[in-house]
Amino acid sequence: MNQVNEILDMIGIAGRNQDGSYTRTCFSPAYFDAVEIVQNKMEELGMETEQDAAGNIRGILPGTDPSAKSILIGSHLDTVPSGGLFDGAYGVAGGLAVVQRLKEKGERLCHPIELYGFNAEESNPLGGTFGSRAVAGLISPNQPNLAQALAQYGRTVPEIMSCRRDFTDAKCYLELHIEQGDHLCNKGLQIGVVNGIVGIIRYKVTAIGHSNHAGTTMMKNRKDAMVGMAQLIVDADRCCREIDDTLVFTVGVIRCWPCSENVIPGRVECTFEMRHMDRSKTDALFQAIEKLAAQIPSVQFEIEKTIDKGSVCCDGTLMHTIETAAKMCGTTYTVMPSGAGHDANPMAHRLPIGMIFVPSRGGLSHCKEEWTDPEDLRRGVEVLYHTVLSLDAES
Ligand SMILES: [Zn+2]
Numbered sequence: 001m002n003q004v005n006e007i008l009d010m011i012g013i014a015g016r017n018q019d020g021s022y023t024r025t026c027f028s029p030a031y032f033d034a035v036e037i038v039q040n041k042m043e044e045l046g047m048e049t050e051q052d053a054a055g056n057i058r059g060i061l062p063g064t065d066p067s068a069k070s071i072l073i074g075s076h077l078d079t080v081p082s083g084g085l086f087d088g089a090y091g092v093a094g095g096l097a098v099v100q101r102l103k104e105k106g107e108r109l110c111h112p113i114e115l116y117g118f119n120a121e122e123s124n125p126l127g128g129t130f131g132s133r134a135v136a137g138l139i140s141p142n143q144p145n146l147a148q149a150l151a152q153y154g155r156t157v158p159e160i161m162s163c164r165r166d167f168t169d170a171k172c173y174l175e176l177h178i179e180q181g182d183h184l185c186n187k188g189l190q191i192g193v194v195n196g197i198v199g200i201i202r203y204k205v206t207a208i209g210h211s212n213h214a215g216t217t218m219m220k221n222r223k224d225a226m227v228g229m230a231q232l233i234v235d236a237d238r239c240c241r242e243i244d245d246t247l248v249f250t251v252g253v254i255r256c257w258p259c260s261e262n263v264i265p266g267r268v269e270c271t272f273e274m275r276h277m278d279r280s281k282t283d284a285l286f287q288a289i290e291k292l293a294a295q296i297p298s299v300q301f302e303i304e305k306t307i308d309k310g311s312v313c314c315d316g317t318l319m320h321t322i323e324t325a326a327k328m329c330g331t332t333y334t335v336m337p338s339g340a341g342h343d344a345n346p347m348a349h350r351l352p353i354g355m356i357f358v359p360s361r362g363g364l365s366h367c368k369e370e371w372t373d374p375e376d377l378r379r380g381v382e383v384l385y386h387t388v389l390s391l392d393a394e395s
Contacts, residue, residue: 003100004381005374007093010037011077012085021082021368026120026130027055027153034077038092038117045099047115053159054134055119061099063392065110069171071391072351073098073384074116076131076343080123084370086178086377090358092117094176094381101385109392111171118343125149132343136350137164165350172318172391173347176356176384178372180340182363190379191326191333192357193319197345198275198337199311201282205293206302207232211258211266226256226265228299235292236272236285243284247276248339272303277311277337311337312345315352318387322354325386331379340365356383 014037015022015030024031035057042049042059049059057077060070075091095115102109120130126149133139139146141157150156179185184192209225233251240249250273257267272289274282293301319335326333336357344353358380361371 002374002378004090004093004097004377007041007096007100008085008089008377010041011089011093013037015079017082019082019368022079022085023081023083024077024079025081026078026122026124026126031055031078031119034089035117038077038096041096042099042115045096045103047099052134052163053155054131054163055153056131056135056163057117059099059115061102061109061113061115063110063112064108068111069169070112070114071109071171071388072114072116072173072347073175073388074118074132074173074343074347075175075177076118076121078119078122078124080366082368083122083366084364084368086360086370086372087180087365088118088121088177090178090372090377090380091176094377094384097381098385098388109388111392113388114170116343121343125152128341129343129346132346134160134163135165136346138346138349167350170351172315172352172354173344174318174354174356174384174387175342175344176358176380177342178365178370179357179360180363180365181360183336184334184357184359185361185363187334188332189334190331190359190376191383192336193322193326193333194314194338194355194357195319195335196277196311196313196337197342197348197355198277198339199279199282200307200309200341201274201286201305202307203272203286204304204306205229205232205270205272206304207268208300208302209266209298210264212264214262214264217264222264223266223298224264225268225299228296228301229254229268229270231296232289232293232301233270236289239288239292240274240285243288244276244281246337247274247281247285249274249285271306275339279310309341309345312348312353314344314348314354318352318354321390322356322383322387325383325390328386329379329382331383354387356380356387
């Protein structure tokens, strides 16, 4: 019997679309359907449960030693629109499968287990990883437009501030997740022991040229912001590849003014995003982009930083515990960084974190083709289970 698949299928009842994708955006009825399914399962397994104002669900399995700190396990229950079954939900289902297995074996742990199903991890008007940031106490009440953004979900700033957890009685945070990339799949490996989550740096880049008539303005006289931006994007892409083969650069948004078929664009705005574990690599790319921009004569560039999320490291001791568990389970594994953000990122600001990855077929995620083989899902839970057991054996 594959418990994690059964639980995952149960959660998948919530927000399933006709085309086989899943839509459980934050605070939506479908999201809260998933919360209810998870809450019922937690209670069936003997966990005490509570929902907070941020829409997070938490289940607590009491331990036998009242002085022992909690082992936190979590991931998110929201999805992107038309996302897959596994992103986030697998980590929550995996935590439930671990608790179910403990119960079936009659094992009582010294340490309490606290299992979180977080809300609003995906991109949303409140900012990604909102639920876990609320628990970690990383949301500033002074954040611009927070009150208005919360009002659309019927929540208030003081309610969100009250979601903050006191971490003095928490030992560590573990997250089981699909890789969402193709590293494990391509290498034929079963488990990723995550060593950190990459930093995400974003800039708003504006090219300023001169709008003019598309018919009468000869090429030699143009100050075309679109052509200048296009050149900068291609140059930056090449430069990124030269700096490091694990540095990534993406222009995901482009806006153009006046955006008319017969007018030379006078202004183009883009987002430039770069990700890497090592700040010096993203810094090197940024400096190169500034230089490249200065070499494009017909257009002026303005560059403004909009997001600067530093990378976080997984705890070395926890990584070792996970590696030992992976070996004990007879799985093949590798140590690797996470290119995607996770709830583990905010939690890393409060306590040691460890993450376990399982392969994503074809590296696909955030789409209905997202898939991980049942056997890989089971193996990930197995590694999490043995990690929890060995952490429990520590003081
Ligand atoms: Zn996720």
